[in-house]
Amino acid sequence: xxxxxxxxxxxxxxxxxxxxxxxxxxxxxxxxxxxxxxxxxxxxxxxxxxxxxxxxxxxxxxxxxxxxxxxxxxxxxxxxxxxxxxxxxxxxxxxxxxxxxxxxxxxxxxxxxxxxxxxxxxxxxxxxxxxxxxxxxxxxxxxxxxxxxxxxxxxxxxxxxxxxxxxxxxxxxxxxxxxxxxxxxxxxxxxxxxxxxxxxxxxxxxxxxxxxxxxxxxxxxxxxxxxxxxxxxxxxxxxxxxxxxxxxxxxxxxxxxx
Amino acid sequence: xxxxxxxxxxxxxxxxxxxxxxxxxxxxxxxxxxxxxxxxxxxxxxxxxxxxxxxxxxxxxxxxxxxxxxxxxxxxxxxxxxxxxxxxxxxxxxxxxxxxxxxxxxxxxxxxxxxxxxxxxxxxxxxxxxxxxxxxxxxxxxxxxxxxxxxxxxxxxxxxxxxxxxxxxxxxxxxxxxxxxxxxxxxxxxxxxxxxxxxxxxxxxxxxxxxxxxxxxxxxxxxxxxxxxxxxxxxxxxxxxxxxxxxxxxxxxxxxxx
Numbered sequence: 001x002x003x004x005x006x007x008x009x010x011x012x013x014x015x016x017x018x019x020x021x022x023x024x025x026x027x028x029x030x031x032x033x034x035x036x037x038x039x040x041x042x043x044x045x046x047x048x049x050x051x052x053x054x055x056x057x058x059x060x061x062x063x064x065x066x067x068x069x070x071x072x073x074x075x076x077x078x079x080x081x082x083x084x085x086x087x088x089x090x091x092x093x094x095x096x097x098x099x100x101x102x103x104x105x106x107x108x109x110x111x112x113x114x115x116x117x118x119x120x121x122x123x124x125x126x127x128x129x130x131x132x133x134x135x136x137x138x139x140x141x142x143x144x145x146x147x148x149x150x151x152x153x154x155x156x157x158x159x160x161x162x163x164x165x166x167x168x169x170x171x172x173x174x175x176x177x178x179x180x181x182x183x184x185x186x187x188x189x190x191x192x193x194x195x196x197x198x199x200x201x202x203x204x205x206x207x208x209x210x211x212x213x214x215x216x217x218x219x220x221x222x223x224x225x226x227x228x229x230x231x232x233x234x235x236x237x238x239x240x241x242x243x244x245x246x247x248x249x250x251x252x253x254x255x256x257x258x
Numbered sequence: 259x260x261x262x263x264x265x266x267x268x269x270x271x272x273x274x275x276x277x278x279x280x281x282x283x284x285x286x287x288x289x290x291x292x293x294x295x296x297x298x299x300x301x302x303x304x305x306x307x308x309x310x311x312x313x314x315x316x317x318x319x320x321x322x323x324x325x326x327x328x329x330x331x332x333x334x335x336x337x338x339x340x341x342x343x344x345x346x347x348x349x350x351x352x353x354x355x356x357x358x359x360x361x362x363x364x365x366x367x368x369x370x371x372x373x374x375x376x377x378x379x380x381x382x383x384x385x386x387x388x389x390x391x392x393x394x395x396x397x398x399x400x401x402x403x404x405x406x407x408x409x410x411x412x413x414x415x416x417x418x419x420x421x422x423x424x425x426x427x428x429x430x431x432x433x434x435x436x437x438x439x440x441x442x443x444x445x446x447x448x449x450x451x452x453x454x455x456x457x458x459x460x461x462x463x464x465x466x467x468x469x470x471x472x473x474x475x476x477x478x479x480x481x482x483x484x485x486x487x488x489x490x491x492x493x494x495x496x497x498x499x500x501x502x503x504x505x506x507x508x509x510x511x512x513x514x515x516x
Contacts, residue, residue, distance in 0.1 A: 012382035058383060088382045124270035124346045125316060129383055188446045 131247030314503030389505030
């Protein structure tokens with residue numbers, strides 16, 4: 001009987017070319033999981049993830065699923081899988097789920113967090129897990145702009161140039177809905193900040209371009225009043241810089257109650 | 259005129275074989291600093307550090323010094339030096355100091371911190387900066403033992419076997435004084451703990467062996483009452499495991515007021 005196994009996992013993206021399987025020889029999270037799971041299950045399989053994080057991006061709670069007919073206990077897919085994976089990928093949980101569950105298509109929302117540091121010298125132990133964007137940061141204009149981004153908009157200006165793929169987006173183009181946004185100091189890191197976005201879907205590099213733009217606004221390099229114009233432009237060049245990948249974390253994938 | 263330059267620096271020890279210069283080709287913090295400073299100063303020089311951290315050990319505030327006659331402004335040894343170093347070593351400050359200052363011999367105390375994590379699965383983003391020692395941890399017996407270690411003792415049992423070098427210890431053998439010890443939860447990491455030791459000097463691997471022993475006691479693997487016997491044994495085999503290097507941080511070097 002075919003089983004659908006749902007995994008909850010965390011990873012440090014530093015050493016990987018992102019989530020998605022690439023050409024032979026490029027380390028990706030998906031390929032690492034598939035290789036290890038094929039050893040456990042003894043048959044070829046595909047691991048589907050809730051989101052395709054880019055190179056260097058981290059996840060605190062990615063959800064993924066795969067299909068198998070082996071009768072192994074679930075610990076084979078948590079403890080057993082961890083024993084085959086490098087320590088920069090950790091399975092936090094494995095459960096049996098219903099046949100029509102799909103980690104990506106069943107998700108109704110995701111929360112991404114962008115962590116950044118604004119002092120001049122980056123502490124070595126933080127450099128892999130925060131964007132380094134030096135310059136005095138005022139959260140008030142940043143929050144004002146983040147509040148204006150809540151709602152349903154065409155986010156073309158916040159999408160990596162040339163990445164649109166209409167088929168993959170299910171025909172909704174660059175229209176996405178942000179339900180919640182925030183910008184808060186990291187309590188234990190002086191001059192460290194987190195920007196959080198909860199949305200029903202995210203375009204390629206959308207979180208990093210929003211973060212880069214909002215940080216420029218908080219640092220006074222760009223007026224807070226310009227956000228309506230940036231959205232209206234539907235042009236990547238209207239927005240700010242793409243914040244570095246290392247500060248981005250997939251924090252949560254949300255599914256409707258069963 | 260000869261100048262003595264005092265540096266304050268932080269480093270991520272993950273990629274290094276420790277502080278001290280080794281054979282050609284082995285990356286060490288000292289060698290990285292000397293190579294970069296020789297480029298800046300144009301003459302051979304030696305960088306002396308306050309402590310010789312082992313492979314994989316980190317520093318939040320190491321103090322070091324070197325001698326030069328070049329008239330460069332101090333920013334050459336902070337910003338300038340940072341531009342030549344890899345981002346896992348960062349100069350936090352450079353100042354001119356008096357001719358008889360020595361980063362190691364002038365220091366009157368050092369504070370080391372050992373961070374560890376006791377849950378079963380290690381979060382990938384913490385794995386390089388905390389020891390992973392799974393098992394429920396009770397801080398009460400750990401604190402009791404740490405309090406007993408305060409004072410002047412022969413710490414032979416907490417020294418890496420075979421590392422005694424009487425000349426290097428200035429004749430005081432394995433006698434050291436711990437002024438303060440503590441064990442506190444890390445506020446932002448559930449089941450993360452910090453053990454801090456302030457002492458006038460530390461034997462090879464002393465902090466890691468004390469941490470390993472104290473963690474075993476907090477996890478009920480060793481009785482708290484045994485600490486007097488461990489000290490009295492003057493034998494490495496009497497103490498517990500050497501906690502992994504990645505959890506250890508040199509947190510502060512203390513000098514007498516000038």
